[in-house]
Amino acid sequence: MKNYLIYCLLIFCIQAAVCSSIANAQDDTPTLINPGLRSLGSPINTLQFSEFAPTISADGKTLIYESDKSxxxxxxxxxxxxxxxxEPKDMDVINNRVQPGDFIGGPCFSYDGNRLYFTSNMKGTVGGMDxxxxxxxxxxxxxxxxxxxTVNTAGYDGFPCVSPDNxxxxxxxxxxxxxxxxxxxCILMYAEKRGNYFINPKALPAPVNTxxxxxxRIMADGKTLIFSSYRTSGKGGYDLYQSKKTGSKWSTPVAMEFINTPKDDELISVPASGDVIYLSNTNKNNKDDIYRLPLPKEFRPEEVVLVEGVVKNEETNKPMPAIIRVSNIKTKEKISETENDSLSGKYNLYLQKGKKYDVSVTSKGYSFQSEVYDLEKAVAYETIxxxxxxxPLKLNASFRLNNLFFDFDSASLTKESELELDRVIEMMKTNATMQVEISAHxxxxxxxxxxxxLSQxxxxxVVKYLTLHGIITTRLVAKGYGESVPSVPNDxxxxxxxxxRVEFKIIKL
Incomplete structure (x- = not known):
């Protein structure tokens, strides 16, 4: 009986030691203490390995990160x-280019979701890190x-991100x-895009660089920058700070105390909604996991509006490739020009509040479509x-000039119509034999x-504007239809x- 009791006590001690060892080995408690902190859990996070440097797509639906689980x-x-x-998938088309001993890290989505920027010294690198x-x-x-x-040097260049307008x-x-x-x-740099390349990098001014x-990481408003900095006023190591751009000046960086720890704090990601932040944090097992945390209002970027959809061929109703241009309708300044996904036809735009936008979609051999988005009074993130x-441009094809505006009860064109009229001019110059009827209703x-x-x-x-800008009168017919040809019931x-409305009808090609 005595031997049996000794045996039971021995088994109990072994089990207790094993359980204690397992508990210690699997302690994934984060070092950051914040009641709003939530682990992404399985299948993203693992107990045995580190998950690090998350980047979230602008719509919050796609996550890319680093892990050493392989x-x-x-x-x-x-x-x-x-x-x-x-279940996470290995991005092998990128990873397989990285040889043992090479570095890869710091992934960051473009806001349109069509590019992933990152840092590596893989084969083909110009300098030490590119x-x-x-x-x-x-x-x-x-x-x-x-x-x-144009941006990489013989030294260390890393951890890129790109503004919402690319x-x-x-x-x-x-x-x-x-x-x-x-x-x-390191110092923070920026480079402006010219054509297809970013050129002439410059150091961000003080008070950002110290x-x-x-x-x-630049936020969806294009004005709010979050970055890491080693400063004597910090909690230790690199801490996260936020600065906002007004014109060409950056505000004094503010420490993000709700997220900073005595360890190095870096590599966060915020979707376009601006209300949540994704980060990696070292747990008590000395491994990193990925978490999300509500972003306090005082640190949120200015609200933006997401415009998304599919570009389709009117004849076939199938997706098609196109170019999407965004301009300030009041100043005519071009803000961005991007291509949609040529297979799915999908596009997405992130428009800052406080402006009125002209958005046009064009493709060679086709009509164009345009829309106005008035965000001068927008107050919250939304998706449109x-x-x-x-x-297709063909005989008798007719399409509406959406962004054409007249003064009330008048035939006087407003200045906000000029971008639309200029697109008509460009189309007619590209198709030099085309003759059209400008139909007003x-x-x-x-x-x-x-x-x-009034319609006449x-x-x-419209015809007068076109002729004043180089389209000869013999190619144009002005026709007013009054109320005789409604497109929908006037109910x-x-x-x-x-x-x-005003329509553009092809009467000769």
């Missing part, structure tokens, strides 16, 4: 489906490309000093779904005679607005 760092991608993250990207074409990520000598690149470059912990300090900065339909408010006269005068106003105010 024995070395590689990039993985996961999609949010029905509120849960899918900026790279992979492009998504027809929903397939392509082999990585070096961003070239016009400004931010990254970090090795400086000339070391941090108190012995790490090489001598030891890194890991920049808008499919765009292009009609009204709703049923007012007498038939008055509406007929409006058609003539609601919304339908009446649809009937007040």
């Amino acid at each position: 024995g070395r760092w590689r990039l993985y991608i996961s999609y949010q489906q029905n509120g849960a993250w899918s 900026l790279w990207y992979s492009e998504k074409i027809n929903d397939v990520w392509q082999a990585p490309k070096n961003m070239g000598r 016009k400004t690149l931010y990254f970090m470059r090795a400086g000339n000093s070391n941090s108190p912990t012995g790490q090489r300090c 001598g030891c900065e890194g890991y920049p 779904k808008k499919d765009m339909v292009l009609e 009204t709703d049923d408010m007012g007498s038939d005679a008055y509406n007929q006269k 005068l409006r058609a003539e106003s 609601t105010e919304e339908n009446r607005a649809k009937n007040r």
Whole structure:
């Protein structure tokens, strides 16, 4: 009996030791203490390995991050489906280019979701560490490309991100000093896009750069920058700071105390909604996991509006490739020009509040479609779904000039019509033998005679603008139809607005 009791006690001690060892080995408690912190859990996070440097797509539905679960760092991608993250997939088209001993890290989505920027010293690197990207074409990520000598130097260049309009690149470059912990300090750089390349990188001014900065991330408003910095006022190591741009000046960086720890804090990601932040944090097992946390209001970027949809061929109703241009309708300044996904036809735009936008979609051999988005009074993030339909240019084809506006009860064109009229001019110059009828229509408010006269005068106003800008009169016919050809019944105010229109009809090619 005594031997039996000793045996039971021995088994109990062994089991207790094993359980204690397992508990200690699997302690994934984060070092960051915040009641809103939520682990992404399985299948993203693992107990045995590290998950690090998350980048979330602008719509919050795709996650790319680093993990060492294969024995070395590689990039993985996961999609949010029905509120849960899918099993991560190895981004082998990129990872397989990285040899043992090479570095890859710091992934960052472009806001249109069509490029992934990252850092590597893989074969083809210009210097010690370079900026790279992979492009998504027809929903397939392509082999990585070096961003070239216009931004990469013989030294260290890393951790890139790009503004929502794809016009400004931010990254970090090795400086000339070391941090108190012995790490090489970096400075934050930016480069503007000219044609297809980012050129002439410059250091961001003080108070952003103070001598030891890194890991920049520009938010969806194009004005709010979050970055890491080693500063004497910090909690220790690199802390996260936020600065906002007004004109060409940056505000004094504010420490993000709700997220900073005594360890190095870096590499965060915020979707376009601006209300949540994704980060990696070291747990008590000395492994990194990925978390999400509500972003306090004082740190949220300015609200933007997501416009997304599919570009389709009017004849076949199938997706088609196109170019999407965004301009300030009041100043005519071009803000961005992007291509949609040529296979799915999908496009997405992130428009900052406070402006009125002209958005046009064009493709060679087709009509164009345009829309106005007035965000001057926008107050919250929202998603607008808008499919765009292009009609092949052929005899008798007719399409509406959506962004054409007249003064109330008048034939005088407003200045906001000029971008639309300039597109007509460009189309007619490209198709030099084309002849068109400018057809103007009204709703049923007012007498038939008055509406007929008003529509004729409006058609003539459009023709006058076109002739003053180089289109000869023999190629143009002005025709007013009054209320005689409604596109929809005049039974609601919304339908009446649809009937007040000007159309472009091809009468000769």
